[in-house]
Structure formats: structure tokens, C-alpha cells
Amino acid sequence: MAATRRFPMKLDLKKGKIEMVHGSGGRAMAQLIEEIFVKHFSNPLLEQGNDQAMFNVDAGRMVMSCDGHVISPLFFPGGDIGSLSVHGTVNDVAMSGAKALYLSASFIIEEGYPLSDLNRIVQSMAAAATKAGVMIVTGDTKVVERGKGDGVFITTTGVGVVPEGVHISGDKAQAGDVILVSGSMGDHGVAIMSSREGLEFETEILSDSAALNGLIAEMVEAVPDIHCLRDPTRGGLATTLNEIAQQSGVGMQLIEDNVPVHEDVKAACELLGLDPMYVANEGKLVCICAPEHAETLLKVMQNHEYGKNAAIVGKVVDDEHGFVQMETTFGGSRIVDWLAGEQLPRIC
Numbered sequence: 001m002a003a004t005r006r007f008p009m010k011l012d013l014k015k016g017k018i019e020m021v022h023g024s025g026g027r028a029m030a031q032l033i034e035e036i037f038v039k040h041f042s043n044p045l046l047e048q049g050n051d052q053a054m055f056n057v058d059a060g061r062m063v064m065s066c067d068g069h070v071i072s073p074l075f076f077p078g079g080d081i082g083s084l085s086v087h088g089t090v091n092d093v094a095m096s097g098a099k100a101l102y103l104s105a106s107f108i109i110e111e112g113y114p115l116s117d118l119n120r121i122v123q124s125m126a127a128a129a130t131k132a133g134v135m136i137v138t139g140d141t142k143v144v145e146r147g148k149g150d151g152v153f154i155t156t157t158g159v160g161v162v163p164e165g166v167h168i169s170g171d172k173a174q175a176g177d178v179i180l181v182s183g184s185m186g187d188h189g190v191a192i193m194s195s196r197e198g199l200e201f202e203t204e205i206l207s208d209s210a211a212l213n214g215l216i217a218e219m220v221e222a223v224p225d226i227h228c229l230r231d232p233t234r235g236g237l238a239t240t241l242n243e244i245a246q247q248s249g250v251g252m253q254l255i256e257d258n259v260p261v262h263e264d265v266k267a268a269c270e271l272l273g274l275d276p277m278y279v280a281n282e283g284k285l286v287c288i289c290a291p292e293h294a295e296t297l298l299k300v301m302q303n304h305e306y307g308k309n310a311a312i313v314g315k316v317v318d319d320e321h322g323f324v325q326m327e328t329t330f331g332g333s334r335i336v337d338w339l340a341g342e343q344l345p346r347i348c
Contacts, residue, residue: 007031016115023109023143033141036119037107040126045102045137053137055102057161065092066157074121074151076195078188078206079282081154082125087211087282088233089158090132094213095229095285097168097220098160103129105139105156110149121152132211134158165224172227173248177316178294180287182215182301183208183309184260185237186279190268199271201264210283215304219287222300228288231281235339238277240286241324242338251319254326254336258313277326278339288316 011031021028038046045053069085079087086103093100105125109118129136187208194205212231219226228248232240237259241252261276269276283306289297294312301307314326324336 007034011035011115013115013119018109018111018113018115018118018143020111020143020145023141029141036115036122037139037141040122041105041129041136041139043135043137045135051138053102053104055137057101057159060164061162063093063096063098063160063162064157065089066155067092069154069156070150071192072150073192073195074117076207077191077204079209080121080124081152082121082123083128084207084209084282085154085156086125086128086132086134087209089156090134090211090213091231091282091285093158093160094211094216095168095231096160096162097166097216097226097229098162099217100132100134100158100160100213103134103136103156103158105136105154107139107141108149108153109141109143110151111143111146113151118152125154128211132213163220163224166220168226168229170228170230170244170247173244173250173288173316174227174290175250175316175318176291177227177288178291178312179241179252179254179314179316180289180294180298180301180310180312181232181237181260182212182285182287182307183283184262184265185232185281185284186261186265186269186274186276187284188282189236189279190265190272190274190276193272193274194268197272199268201267203264205262205264205268208281208283210306212283212285212306215301215306216285218304219297219300223289223293223297225293226287226289226297228286230286232284232286233280233282236276236278236280237286238275238324238336239339241336242322244286244288245319245322245324248316249320249322251317251322252314252324253317254314254324256326256328258311260309260311277336291315
């Protein structure tokens, strides 16, 4: 894109850095927005240039979700804060069975942050949105003084529409229901911690960060009467099931040997003193459904790129205490309680 009268010189995307003037509301800020954000997020709604986006949606129930992303490091094996910010919010919308439509994105950028890295993050974010079939239609940019941030923070908000006849919620689990997961647990959290600690394994552990709206759409088409969907992010599978058990007033019974965990993730967890049941995922889902639909949904999941390692891991039971229990590999039983404290700081 050639330089314009408004911007005599283009941004130096190789050596340039964020300055306080880029958040001043003046010409420098307009140039930053135009040459990085608008360039990569380009779509008709964003290009209207207003402080809001106006759009039409099909009649029906709307879903809205927002999420803040403060991950460290900003670039990690299998992803970065840009793609993660899209995946996280698209997934939160999709877990209601909704079709995700639009996103907003708010950036808080630290003074001195390299423009090359910011451009890379925005490119990754744009690619993730395109693959997920959503548009980033409005946003905001703020710059904070050096030392007052940590590179880049991103907040995203998503909206979507729920199809007629779909009523998926965390309070709908019933005794006798079957619990499924879409794949291996703990990949994202271990990828982040391994990156921080400089750990090396026989194969690189990659984050599972992915948008699951396509998978969920196929599941809902096959079985509209799914009871619960949830992405086991912070706190992992254990915390997610405790949340649903509390919402629905039921208990959960898991089988440890049925919960998929990659061998490298198991090894890393042992080395780091972590329990994979509590480690975050960013591209997996938990599904709770009536027993007569379990095999159908399992096949749908296993036939999708993001559900190849899907498995049935347990069932919902009557329990006035709302306990989540697990039959261990050694034949015993243990309570899988709420996460106490913080296993992995700043992983999503």
C-alpha cells in the first residue's frame, strides 16, 4: 500500500516499535490502525470506520460472550495470542450451539513493543477468524507506558445466533447421561509451561488451540438435543465437570483409563508436578448427552479433524453433594475436586 498524504511515511514493520503517540487518538494512531488492523481484518463492516458495527442477524436467540487474553509467552508452540483470542471467544459462543457471527477486538499494547510482532499477531488473528468463518467488525486500541503492560493484551467479544430447537446449557445434565471429550487433555497448558521452562521432549508438545464451531455445528445437526457443551479451559476437565455438576445438581463418575492424554503430556505433567485433569485446553470440548445419543455423537466427533481422539469418559449420576469421582487405573476411586490455587499462571 503506497504512502498517502495523511501518512507521508509508512510504518517500519521490521524495526519500528509502539510509541505512546500510537495511542494518542491522532495521526499516528490512525496510521497504526490503518496499516496493521484494517489491512488484515478488512471487511465491509469494519471499513465503515464507525465506533460501532451495525449488522443484521436472523431472528432468534442471540448469544454474546467476551474474553480477555493475557497469555505469556505471546507466541507458543501451536499458536499465539492472536489466534487464541479468536478461538477462545468463538468457542465460548459455539458451546451454546450458536453459530458465531461477529467479533470485536480490543488491544492494549505496551510502549516499545515491536511493530513486527504486533503485525504477526494481527495476521494470525485474521487467519484464525477467516478459518472460523467469523468477521472482526469493530475494535479499540490503547497504548500504555513501558513497564505498565506485558507486550499485548487482547479482549474479544463475540455474538452469534442459536438455531431453533437447540437448548444447550450447563444446568441440563441428568443422571444417566454420558460424558464425552473431543480429544486429549492438557495439551495447551503443557505447551505453554514447556515453552516457559525450555523443556524438550522427543516430540514437540503443541497447543491444541482451535475454533470448534465447525465441529459443534456437525454435532448439533446430528443430535439437536445435546444437554451440555463446555470447553475445558482454565482449570481443565476437572474444574469444568465440577462447574456443570454444581449447575445441574448432579454428580459425575469418570474412568481414568478412558480419559485421553498424550504420553508426552503425561511425562511433562509428572516432571512439572501437574495433574493433567486440571491443565487447560483451548481446542477441546466436553459433551454431555442422553445415553442413546452417545455413540452417534462419538462418531461425528471422531470423523472431524478436531475430534479424532474423542472418547466416552464417564457418566452423570445422582449425587446430592455434586461430587466428581474417578475410578483410577489401579481400581480405586478418588474425588476430583475443584482446583485449589493456581497450577499454571497466565495460560489463556
